[in-house]
Amino acid sequence: MSKKLVIGHLYPDLLNLYGDRGNIQCMVKRLEWRGMEAEVKEFRLEDTIDFSGLDIVLMGGGSDREQMIVCSKLKEIQKDFKEYVEDNGVVLAVCGGYQLLGNYYQTSDGIITGLELVDLYTEQKPGRLIGNIIIKSDLFDMPIVGFENHGGRTVIGSNQPLGKVLFGSGNDGESGYEGVRYKNVIGTYIHGPLLPKNPMLCDWLLARALERKYGDSAEMTPLEDREEKEANAYICGRFLKKE
Numbered sequence: 001m002s003k004k005l006v007i008g009h010l011y012p013d014l015l016n017l018y019g020d021r022g023n024i025q026c027m028v029k030r031l032e033w034r035g036m037e038a039e040v041k042e043f044r045l046e047d048t049i050d051f052s053g054l055d056i057v058l059m060g061g062g063s064d065r066e067q068m069i070v071c072s073k074l075k076e077i078q079k080d081f082k083e084y085v086e087d088n089g090v091v092l093a094v095c096g097g098y099q100l101l102g103n104y105y106q107t108s109d110g111i112i113t114g115l116e117l118v119d120l121y122t123e124q125k126p127g128r129l130i131g132n133i134i135i136k137s138d139l140f141d142m143p144i145v146g147f148e149n150h151g152g153r154t155v156i157g158s159n160q161p162l163g164k165v166l167f168g169s170g171n172d173g174e175s176g177y178e179g180v181r182y183k184n185v186i187g188t189y190i191h192g193p194l195l196p197k198n199p200m201l202c203d204w205l206l207a208r209a210l211e212r213k214y215g216d217s218a219e220m221t222p223l224e225d226r227e228e229k230e231a232n233a234y235i236c237g238r239f240l241k242k243e
């Protein structure tokens, strides 16, 4: 029997900026290429979520208005979602979804209460942080590349960041850090979509989910990823100053 991962996509009708759905397609394909299976479950606001049946949870980016709508539902799922995270459940949360992992997102139109899954908070400041971004994470040799567009500035306190900013703004445009890593949760401002541009990060998430479910990730043999590596090198060459 081939191994199978169940991917839960939270609120794809609301949190869907900049092709974040591509992250799901990337996970499905990279499992299939290794002879494994993937099932994607999309959840709308009115749906009940059984976190015990999920192996990976994805939340994409959204506008402040859409985040405000989603926020009304978060209280109901908080307890189960928290248990899933503490039990090493795998989560990828991008931009608006990343902000919702935290305690709150303060906007000029009011406060959006978060899931309190990771101890961080976000405040809106004048001007948006928009553009290409490159970061270096301890997890990978290859830099993570993508695109960011956010008004919120995220403070992660003593949590571990996903990486250090080599080009772009990151969490707040000041600290030099981007994203957050807590247990098997990754929060990041990087769209792109993130995973097709950064296959090593996709594989990291898949490996964590396979280990949690089956006790090993033996099938996660390297793929060639020639185009992905070339694209990454091109972006780094374009934006990073040569010494």
Ligand code: GLN
Binding pocket: 017, 060, 061, 062, 063, 064, 067, 094, 095, 096, 097, 149, 150, 151, 152, 153
């Ligand atoms: N609405 C949030 C902000 O502007 C997140 C935006 C996004 O998901 N791209 O900060």
